[in-house]
Amino acid sequence: MGSVLEGLRVLDASTIIAGPLAAGLLGDFGAEVIKVEDPQRGDPIRAYARTANGVPLYHKVTNRNKQSITLDLHQPPAQDLFKRLAQQCDVVIVNFRPATLARWHIDYEDLQTEHPGLVMLHLSAFGRTGPYRDRPGFARIAEAFAGLTAITGYPDGPPLFSGFPLADGITGMYGAYAVLLALQYRQQTGNGQLIDLGLYEPILRMLEDLPAVYNTMSVVRGRQGNQNPGVAPNDVYPARDGQWVVLPISTQRMFERLAAAMGQPELVADPRFQDNARRVANRSVLDQKVREFFQTRDAAEMVRYLDRFGVAAGMVNSIAEVIRDPHIQARGNLVSLPDEESGERIMMPNVVPHLTQSPGQVRFVGEALGASNERIYGGLLGLSHEQLAELRRGGVI
Numbered sequence: 001m002g003s004v005l006e007g008l009r010v011l012d013a014s015t016i017i018a019g020p021l022a023a024g025l026l027g028d029f030g031a032e033v034i035k036v037e038d039p040q041r042g043d044p045i046r047a048y049a050r051t052a053n054g055v056p057l058y059h060k061v062t063n064r065n066k067q068s069i070t071l072d073l074h075q076p077p078a079q080d081l082f083k084r085l086a087q088q089c090d091v092v093i094v095n096f097r098p099a100t101l102a103r104w105h106i107d108y109e110d111l112q113t114e115h116p117g118l119v120m121l122h123l124s125a126f127g128r129t130g131p132y133r134d135r136p137g138f139a140r141i142a143e144a145f146a147g148l149t150a151i152t153g154y155p156d157g158p159p160l161f162s163g164f165p166l167a168d169g170i171t172g173m174y175g176a177y178a179v180l181l182a183l184q185y186r187q188q189t190g191n192g193q194l195i196d197l198g199l200y201e202p203i204l205r206m207l208e209d210l211p212a213v214y215n216t217m218s219v220v221r222g223r224q225g226n227q228n229p230g231v232a233p234n235d236v237y238p239a240r241d242g243q244w245v246v247l248p249i250s251t252q253r254m255f256e257r258l259a260a261a262m263g264q265p266e267l268v269a270d271p272r273f274q275d276n277a278r279r280v281a282n283r284s285v286l287d288q289k290v291r292e293f294f295q296t297r298d299a300a301e302m303v304r305y306l307d308r309f310g311v312a313a314g315m316v317n318s319i320a321e322v323i324r325d326p327h328i329q330a331r332g333n334l335v336s337l338p339d340e341e342s343g344e345r346i347m348m349p350n351v352v353p354h355l356t357q358s359p360g361q362v363r364f365v366g367e368a369l370g371a372s373n374e375r376i377y378g379g380l381l382g383l384s385h386e387q388l389a390e391l392r393r394g395g396v397i
Helices: 018-028 057-062 076-087 098-104 108-112 139-146 166-189 201-206 210-217 252-261 276-281 283-294 299-308 319-324 326-331 373-380 385-393
Strands: 009-012 032-037 066-070 091-094 119-124 193-198 234-238 244-248 334-339 344-349
Touching (some): 009 018, 009 076, 018 032, 018 057, 018 066, 018 119, 057 344, 076 108, 076 373, 091 166, 098 119, 108 119, 119 166, 139 166, 139 201, 166 193, 234 283, 244 299, 252 276, 252 299, 276 283
Parallel strands (some): 032 066, 091 119
Antiparallel strands (some): 234 244
16 A cells, blocks of 8 residues: 555745645655755755755755755746646645745735645744734744743743754644645545644644633743643652653652652652642652652663653653664664765654554655756656756746
C-alpha cells in the first residue's frame, strides 16, 4: 500500500520555517511537494549558518521530500506561471503578507476562480484580518504577542525564549492539520477553501486556562522557572555528577512512590505533604529534601533507580545524548540519507507519527536550488527547452 497522501500535490511558496514545515509534514506521508524559491537567494533557510561543505543543513532537513523550482514572483510572467502551477495542485501554501499576495494577484480569490477545489493555507504573523494584519513578524514576536514569553523564565530574571522557535514548529503542525481538515471538507462537498492562520494563534490556543484564570480571577500568571506552579515536586534537579534530571510528580500515587524511593515513606503522612495543594504550599521544604536525595546518585543511575519504583523521571539530554540513546535508536527516530550536493550523509528526525498501514518516509533531502525546474516546468506545464531558456534569461526562473 502506498503512502496515505500519495497523489496529493502541494505548491509550497512559503519561507522560513512554519510554512515549509507544514508542507514537509505532508511530503513525509507521500504528497508531491513543489517548493517555489527565489532564483537568486532561494528560501532564506538556505542562508542559515550551519553548513556541511558549504551546503546549508537546515534546508536539507526542512525541505526534504520537496522538488525545488525557482520563480521570481516580483515579475508578472512569474505570477502567471504560479497561477498555472496552482491550477495543477491541490494545495497552495504561502506566508507572504496579505498586501503582497494582492499586489502579485496570487491571493486565494485570484487562484480559486480557475480552481474552485483549491485549498490555500495562508500563514502570516497576525492573520488576514484585524488591525495588525499587515504587520511583519517572526516566531519570537508571535510567542511574545500571544503571552508565552511573559511566563517563560525565572521570577527574578527577564523573559526567555526557548532554544527553538516554538511558534514556527507548532504553527507548521497546525497548518498541516488544517490542510487535512480542508481536504476532508473538499471530499465531502467538492469545494476548496482558504485557511487563514496567524503565527501567534496556535501558541494562544496552547495556553489553555490562562485566559480563563485571568478573566474570572484577575490573576496574571508570572514566570515560575522550571517549576510547575500547580504541582509539587515538579522541577529539574541536579544529580551528584552535575547532570540534570526532570522529576514531574503529577499524581498522589506518584508522590507515594517517590517517598518510598527516597526511603522516607513517612512523608506521605506528613501534614505538610498529604496532598498536592499542601505540597505546593510547602514546596521549598519538600524541594530541599528532594535535592538532598538527588545528591546520592549520578543522574543516569538516579533515573534507573527511580524507574524501579515506578517514578516518572528523565535525563535532560543534549542532542549528543539523544543521538546515542538506545531507545531513540530502537524506535528509528533518526534517519540518515545521502546528499550529492554536500557529499555527506545528512541525519535528521524521522517521520512522525508511526502509522502501521500507511507509514511515511523521508525519500530524499532538500534539493539544490532549482534542481526540479526542468521536471516541473517541462513535465507538468509542458514548457519547451526554448521557453525555459527564455525564462532563465529574463530572471523569471
